[in-house]
Amino acid sequence: MSTEADTCRLYVLPKLRDGGWTDEHIQEQRTITKGRIVVVGDRKIYRKELKRPDYLLRYSPSLMIAVVEAKADFKGPGDGLQKAKEYAQMLDLKFAYSTNGKGIVEHNFLTGKERALTAFPSPSDLWARLSGHLAIPGQEAADRYLTPTRAAPGKPLRYYQENAINRAIQAILRGQTRVLLTMATGTGKTDVAFHICSKLWRTQWNIRGEPRRPRILFLADRTFLVDDPKDKTFADFGDARWKIQGKAKKGREMYFATYQAIAADPTRSGIYRDYPPDYFDLIVVDECHRGSSNDESNWRDILTYFSSAIQLGMTATPLHDDNKDTYAWFGMPVYTYSLRQGIEDGFLAPYRVHRIVPDIDATGFRPLPGEQDLHGRDIPDQEYLTPDFERLLSHKSRTEAMARSIAQYLQSTDPFAKTIVFCVDMEHAEQMRLAISNECAEWVRRDPNYVVRIVAEDGKQYLSDFRDVEKTSPTIVTTSRLLSTGVDVPTCRVVVLARVIKSMTEFKQIIGRGTRVREDCQKYFFTILDYTGCATRLFADPSFDGDPVLETVTPIGKPVVELPEKVGDPDPVPPDCVLVIPGEAQLRKFYVDGERVEMAAHVVYDLDAEGRRLRAVSYTDYVAEKVGKIYRSAEDLRSHWTRQEERDSIFQALEERGIDLGELADIAKQPDADPLDLLCHVAFNLPIKTRRERAEQLKKNKPDFFRAYSKTAREVLEAILEKYVEIGPSEFRVPDVLRVKPLPQYGTPGEIMTAFGGPEKLGQAVQELQELLYAS
Secondary structure, eight states, rough: OOOOOHHIIIHHHHHHHHTTTTTTTEESOOOOOOOEEEEEEETTEOOOOOOHHHEEEETTTTEEEEEEOOTTTTTOOTTHHHOOOOOOOOTSSSSEEEESSSSEEEEETTTEEEEEEESOOOOOHHHHHHHHHTTTHHHHHHHHHHHHHBBBTTBBOOHHHHHHHHHHHHHHTTTTTTEEEOTTSSSHHHHHHHHHHOOOOOOOOOOOOOOEEEOOOEEEEEEEHHHHIIIIIIIGGGHHHHHHBSBBBOSSEEEEEHHHHSSTTTTTGGGGGGTTTTSSSSEEEEETTSSSSTTTHHHHHHHHHHHSSSEEEEEESSSOOGGGHHHHHHSSSEEOOOOHHHHHHBBBBBBEEEEEEEEEHHOOOOOOEEEEEEEBOOOOOOOOOOGGBBBTTEEEEHHHHHHHHHHHHHHHHHTTEEEEEESHHHHHHHHHHHHHHTHHHHHHHOOOOEEEEOOOOGGGGGHHHHHHOOOOOOOOESSGGGGGSSSOOOEEEEEOOOOOOHHHHHHHHHHTTSSSSBBBGGGGGGGEEEESHHHHHHHHHHTTTOOOOOOOOEEESSSEEEEOOOOOOOOOOOOOOOOOOOSSSBBSOOEEOOOOOOEEEEEEEOOOOTTSEEOOHHHHHHHHHHHHHHHHHHHHHHTTTHHHHHHHHHHHHHTTTTHHHHHHHHHTTTBBBOOOHHHHOOOHHHOBHHHHHHHHHHHOOOOOHHTSHHHHHHHHHHHHHHHHHTTGGGGGOOOOOGSTTTTGOOOHHHHHHHHHHHHHHHHHHHHHHHHHHTOO
């Protein structure tokens, strides 16, 4: 009877080679995910199991074509087919195989049929089947598709990036004029764009079939979204790169521009018109959800003018009511990789939400009759609620209360955790900066740039330092909208929502500031401090990160998409605008100071064990639920507790569910309790015993156990028991505990083992000690 490893070595590899698959075609045991991150307590994390197919088969270096799962020879050949199919769907493959080394079962996603085989199909056989499905016209186009994708130095492509690149290239080579990729923030959209452009450029693809490299335009709406890709990601293009600013320059192949730099305005007709309409072969529109295709947008004019070019849109936000124009222009995405999938795969960081309610938000603010603001203006008599603060009415004490809460959170966790505070407008961002600076005066005294404002008109000089993983300053930045999209802050650990957000698109962009994982900086998850209720409301929205209900897609002239029901109303008063109050001069808002504001409520929400939804339950209730699902009773749990190996399995099972026994002891205010008693108390309502009580009970009820050993051995056992009282059951590990004071005073580990009659008898004695300790 062979194992799976034997099956792979003795049977599967020879059969693959017989089918024409060489070592260049075969990837064995390639890890394709990182394992979902589960947050355990406040600081620890646990990664779930990695996904690792037995074999990935590549037709060419850039094209995976099939997956193979192997089972031991005593199992059926199709026993691994379900897992192979799951991998195939993840990897966008059309052929999945399962084998026990003797028989082979194939699932063909193109036909939906399964069949038993005696040999693996050859690479050419699978490509012949797949190429007919892809419908890429012409051998030359197919060859371009199969050209290897050049990986950026030190950055091998992840499976979903390969999927996105292949899907986009397929669409382009088929002549699809508008192509959309939807990929969550932090999943490498710019890298994907580079590989698509690089492959087309190196193979001299262009829409007119001329013997030349394509001319490509990379468009974005912010300078740093253009400069970073140009200078870093696309550096491989060398002198072919050119940033359009001031005048139109021809003769290059890889162009970069912000749409503001080339669009028309009241003083000019638009630089883009200095290029012929058929000049570009491909236009890449980064962050295309940012109003790129609505009827009033200058981007719409640019895209319409260059309508003969293939237009590739890149966005992080799935279809919602507030970005429907983008989807109407580009059509539905050819590939989607969601935030939820990124978290499930372990490539993106999970989040913890703190919903913090200022008391003035809970009660509302209503001015007294005739009350005036700080500038002597009568405040209109109405009730001001959360959406009104800092839009209609600026409340200084409320801003100071938020600043105080933010400072307290950082001081209690990590004062140098990179933090972005999203405010209502630029003025509010400055008020918040000042208030946080005053609350963090100790740190500001050491570094004047500990807290800065980064908005459209100032603070940009701090942006590169804030993004730098090596620099701690600035630590906290306040902003309005500038940092909501496209800015890579890999070490951002805290996102603060100090303004109301109704746009699902903007919300996902803001959340994306924290989703990047940086293992070298020990950044595995992030925290959202939500003072306005946006996070808890929008995370609970059924459309969040889900697949929208698409009713119809009618490609007439341009794609027309029927959209799901409206997600949210637009913001009632756009930030930084002039507010007109009847009977008053034009005002921005009313300004009040008011009584000291406190926080009325603080609730912590965590992703559930499946990573699907936020849940707000007390930690002890959560532990009780999870322990109760694993063990039927306290006796069932105790029966698995006395042996160290089984206890380790319990600890691992708890960590997988985000349960930290140290945090549980702190919350229950039982630092001296035995972990078993603590779990039984929480899950099964049994009384708690301290470790000291258990130890004293053992010595009182079982004196004969200690008398059975020599003086030295007895003192060693008593010392181990005392270490248990001091630390916990981890001190029962032998021989490790023999090296911890005071045990070395009884001799070396070898000498102590001799006192028991050998290591085996020492182990038996410590095991009996545990069984007696936990007998009741």
